[in-house]
Amino acid sequence: MERGVGFHRYRRHAKSSSASTMVLPNDSNNNTTCNGDQQAPPPPPPPPCMVREQDQYMPIANVIRIMRRILPSHAKISDDAKETIQECVSEYISFITGEANERCQREQRKTVTAEDVLWAMGKLGFDDYIEPLTVYLNRYREAENERNTSHGDQLLFLKRGMEINHHGPIGMPPPYGSGYPMGHFSGMLDAAAAMGGGGYYRDLAGSGASSTAQNALASFDPFVQFK
């Protein structure tokens, strides 16, 4: 099936020096005019044999998963709709990034930041996204700060202790007692563990943890649930 190629993406291919942009099906080392060569004169339109490079798109399974959140369960999605939306996402990223990058250049900065991205979205009409994205970004930053400070490590560790531990006393301060709402937290911790919670324990073991944490370490094995 011949597929239309986005205008913008074609232009980027023409400028790009990356070897991965255009591939012929039978010979991946073939340096024909299909290659995006910066020195060559403007190349002819991409030949029908061009293979769709997957690494310039979001993985289609992820795209479909997000689509299914919106669609009713009986809805079906044609393959061309899936691919079209997949292409639209990449085009969206390029579109916003282009605007953000122009702003960086005007202000003589080299790095495109999260703020630049948010600004570009506002400028290009995606204002509705700004608030939820700002909330998301702030939560991410909070979580990073928690991870990066030793206080955060202890805090996380103590909370894990509450979650896993029924082996014995930890010596936790009163706020973490029985009145503390922990029900919904377990899911989060499991996910955090999957994400790399093991790293916290390595750090904690190596760092100068407080005596509270160390006593807790001695009394039970925090990994028992995760082995």
Next chain:
Amino acid sequence: MRQAGIYSGVVSGGRSGPHLLPLARIKKIMKKSGDDVKMVSGEAPIVFSKACELFIEELTQRSWTVAMQRKKKTLHKEDVASAVLATDILDFLVNLVSDSNNPLDLAPVERETLVS
């Protein structure tokens, strides 16, 4: 004392995983958006991972609305194309959704609106 659920918005966000879309891939696409995109902060792909979710949701919602108006149960590319044409902020996608097989044309949905 900090509240529980510090990780909630980021790690699960009520959903399946930390980031639904791969950050490295996002960064690659950002860098390809222009020759002069040199450096990208670590947080920018993270903003995009969420933004792309919102974008996919919005585009899907609009496209599905068109499909429903056409009394269809399957979402097709032409439904996406119609949604793009009907939405100002999606103008940047107009060339992408139209190709030589489907020359740029008003969707039947819009035509009906104009006639009536």
